[in-house]
Amino acid sequence: DGGITQSPKYLFRKEGQNVTLSCEQNLNHDAMYWYRQDPGQGLRLIYYSQIVNDFQKGDIAEGYSVSREKKESFPLTVTSAQKNPTAFYLCASSIGDLGSPLHFGNGTRLTVT
Amino acid sequence: QKEVEQDPGPLSVPEGAIVSLNCTYSNSAFQYFMWYRQYSRKGPELLMYTYSSGNKEDGRFTAQVDKSSKYISLFIRDSQPSDSATYLCAMSKNSNSGYALNFGKGTSLLVTP
Numbered sequence: 001d002g003g004i005t006q007s008p009k010y011l012f013r014k015e016g017q018n019v020t021l022s023c024e025q026n027l028n029h030d031a032m033y034w035y036r037q038d039p040g041q042g043l044r045l046i047y048y049s050q051i052v053n054d055f056q057k058g059d060i061a062e063g064y065s066v067s068r069e070k071k072e073s074f075p076l077t078v079t080s081a082q083k084n085p086t087a088f089y090l091c092a093s094s095i096g097d098l099g100s101p102l103h104f105g106n107g108t109r110l111t112v113t
Numbered sequence: 114q115k116e117v118e119q120d121p122g123p124l125s126v127p128e129g130a131i132v133s134l135n136c137t138y139s140n141s142a143f144q145y146f147m148w149y150r151q152y153s154r155k156g157p158e159l160l161m162y163t164y165s166s167g168n169k170e171d172g173r174f175t176a177q178v179d180k181s182s183k184y185i186s187l188f189i190r191d192s193q194p195s196d197s198a199t200y201l202c203a204m205s206k207n208s209n210s211g212y213a214l215n216f217g218k219g220t221s222l223l224v225t226p
Contacts, residue, residue: 035216104149
């Protein structure tokens, strides 16, 4: 089945540690996205990539980094510089055209204490 | 003012009721409109996709777009307990970063047996 796989489902880290969230897709989509979801805040765009080896900052990129070395993979690193890292992180992909819907993974819940 | 506004609810209805969910937006540049359904601790899944003003029906679901009023709606007929979820409206415009979507905050719906 085609889809987007995010792992792990739950992640716990101590404050001050960097952590990397995995996102893999087998939909052959060009574009990939990372969103953060907090209660009462909706989905906010962290980073996006429209093509391999290229990515751009979204609305809340501070404290995060990404890479796009393969079409299928778009890992997100939450660095120690992110002030409020505890959140639900969603990865998505699309064919990359205007108006194309996003397909989401089932998210990673990150808790930093 | 946020570009996309959505009442977070919660909205509680009895089984069999007609549900009306709404979003307003401020930027007339939005051209593509979607509704996503998100179950607890899962990623959003695409429910409805519309481009033009008017109605689009799919089974028990009807999406309505009124571009003149900058208002979109999702109607659910004969609601079922399995419809209990958070419903997110989303929309896209040409200037969006990487053609990412702007999301409403989501409306939490509970359908009681």
